[in-house]
Amino acid sequence: MKYIFSICLVLSLFLAQAQETTTLKNVADSTSSKAIIPDNGNLKTVKLPDEKQEAVVPAKTNRYGLRVGVDLYKLTRGLYDSDYKGIEFVGDYRLTKKYFLAAELGNENKTTDDTRLNFTTKGSYLKAGFDYNAYENWLDMENIISIGLRYGFSTFNQELNSYKIYNANPYFGEIPAIASGEKFNGLTASWIEVVAGVKAKVFDNVFMGFSLRLNRLVSNKKPGNFDNLYIPGFNRTYDGDFGVGFNYTVTYFIPLYKKKVEAIVVPTKAQPKR
Amino acid sequence: MKKTFLLLLVLAFTFSSCEKDDICDANTITTSRLVISFYDINNSSVLKNVTDLTIIGEGKTEGITFNGSTLINASTVSIPLKTDADVTSFRFILNYGNTNPAVVYEDILKFNYSRTDVFVSRACGFKTEYTLDPLTPYVNTASDVAVEKWIQYIAVKNSIIANENETHLEIYF
Numbered sequence: 001m002k003y004i005f006s007i008c009l010v011l012s013l014f015l016a017q018a019q020e021t022t023t024l025k026n027v028a029d030s031t032s033s034k035a036i037i038p039d040n041g042n043l044k045t046v047k048l049p050d051e052k053q054e055a056v057v058p059a060k061t062n063r064y065g066l067r068v069g070v071d072l073y074k075l076t077r078g079l080y081d082s083d084y085k086g087i088e089f090v091g092d093y094r095l096t097k098k099y100f101l102a103a104e105l106g107n108e109n110k111t112t113d114d115t116r117l118n119f120t121t122k123g124s125y126l127k128a129g130f131d132y133n134a135y136e137n138w139l140d141m142e143n144i145i146s147i148g149l150r151y152g153f154s155t156f157n158q159e160l161n162s163y164k165i166y167n168a169n170p171y172f173g174e175i176p177a178i179a180s181g182e183k184f185n186g187l188t189a190s191w192i193e194v195v196a197g198v199k200a201k202v203f204d205n206v207f208m209g210f211s212l213r214l215n216r217l218v219s220n221k222k223p224g225n226f227d228n229l230y231i232p233g234f235n236r237t238y239d240g241d242f243g244v245g246f247n248y249t250v251t252y253f254i255p256l257y258k259k260k261v262e263a264i265v266v267p268t269k270a271q272p273k274r
Numbered sequence: 275m276k277k278t279f280l281l282l283l284v285l286a287f288t289f290s291s292c293e294k295d296d297i298c299d300a301n302t303i304t305t306s307r308l309v310i311s312f313y314d315i316n317n318s319s320v321l322k323n324v325t326d327l328t329i330i331g332e333g334k335t336e337g338i339t340f341n342g343s344t345l346i347n348a349s350t351v352s353i354p355l356k357t358d359a360d361v362t363s364f365r366f367i368l369n370y371g372n373t374n375p376a377v378v379y380e381d382i383l384k385f386n387y388s389r390t391d392v393f394v395s396r397a398c399g400f401k402t403e404y405t406l407d408p409l410t411p412y413v414n415t416a417s418d419v420a421v422e423k424w425i426q427y428i429a430v431k432n433s434i435i436a437n438e439n440e441t442h443l444e445i446y447f
Contacts, residue, residue, distance in 0.1 A: 116298075116396070116399030117396065163399050163400045164400070165305060165391060165399065165400050166304040166305060166394060167304065168305070169305075171334070171339075171353075172334075172354065175358050178391070225392060226393050227396070229396050
């Protein structure tokens with residue numbers, strides 16, 4: 001199981017790597033064509049001097065800054081699910097052209113009602129890591145299709161509300177659920193999360209995003225005579241150490257500074273003279 | 275990039291589909307029954323088969339089904355104890371349904387124990403583990419005082435009832 005995970009990671013890295021090289025080629029292609037097209041138009045109307053025709057892409061700038069927002073799914077779930085209260089704040093900071101520092105901070109209060117168990121989990125979590133934007137934007141677009149990694153940590157407590165005893169031989173009849181109320185405090189868990197996400201600019205500085213997450217537990221402090229069947233931030237735990245999650249975010253981008261993208265100069269000799 | 279995304283989607287679904295832990299596996303050790311072995315009183319090391327033994331729990335009319343039958347003709351039997359009380363009584367009727375009432379013996383066995391509920395898993399919930407009372411683990415009486423008890427001697431082999439792989443109680447008759 002461990003190996004599958006690492007193989008997937010390596011694979012995804014390779015894919016990202018492969019994407020990077022191809023997109024770079026695309027950049028070169030698109031910029032050169034861009035340089036050609038306006039020239040063709042210009043040549044027909046205005047007579048340009050034949051010499052010194054430098055095809056320079058208009059200086060493109062990238063905006064750097066902080067993006068902050070909230071997970072709409074967690075926020076709205078509390079409205080229709082009486083067993084759930086939760087909030088998650090998300091944020092990222094653009095480090096380089098393609099890398100973003102990213103973090104999520106949240107709090108959850110969830111009552112899980114299973115057939116044999118009913119328990120309430122309360123706690124907070126923090127996830128920190130990075131996102132790699134594999135999407136090459138045209139012009140001044142700022143959309144993101146990213147893959148990233150997070151390290152998540154949660155501190156929480158569980159309260160066992162009621163439970164049923166499993167009896168394969170119910171000769172004396174099925175016993176109804178037994179009320180417990182036992183509390184397990186001071187629990188912690190940590191995990192690694194692989195994130196695939198998209199963010200699209202809907203209007204000025206406002207982004208809508210969606211991300212899918214695969215989690216794998218690194219540490220898990222379990223209570224005595226019970227288990228962490230739900231961990232805030234990690235979500236439901238399965239028999240193994242894996243978990244899944246997603247969020248649906250709306251974020252606001254606070255621009256801090258701009259960086260010029262190095263203009264790609266297309267060799268003039270490539271221009272055919274007319 | 276689309277490929278990466280698709281791969282992750284597929285991965286997400288494969289992991290979410292291995293949701294095996296919703297059904298309690300029959301091989302999981304859950305609440306165990308009390309395992310009783312029957313021995314010959316004249317030769318205490320030899321297992322002895324009971325004939326047409328029926329065990330009826332307190333307040334019940336039908337006997338306990340063991341290996342598909344309520345009539346037990348074997349040297350061992352497993353009986354469920356109550357998970358919501360610290361005492362369970364049973365009527366042990368030998369030669370049950372025999373036309374000759376003289377060979378039908380009925381003993382009442384009352385078991386005293388303490389219980390602990392132990393967490394198993396999400397699908398199974400909890401199980402009950404019993405510990406037979408160290409002072410009076412059982413009380414054996416004949417249902418009819420005029421008739422002697424058919425059970426002559428009882429020995430507690432394992433007072434902790436947490437699995438069904440071992441004998442907890444030995445009955446000599």
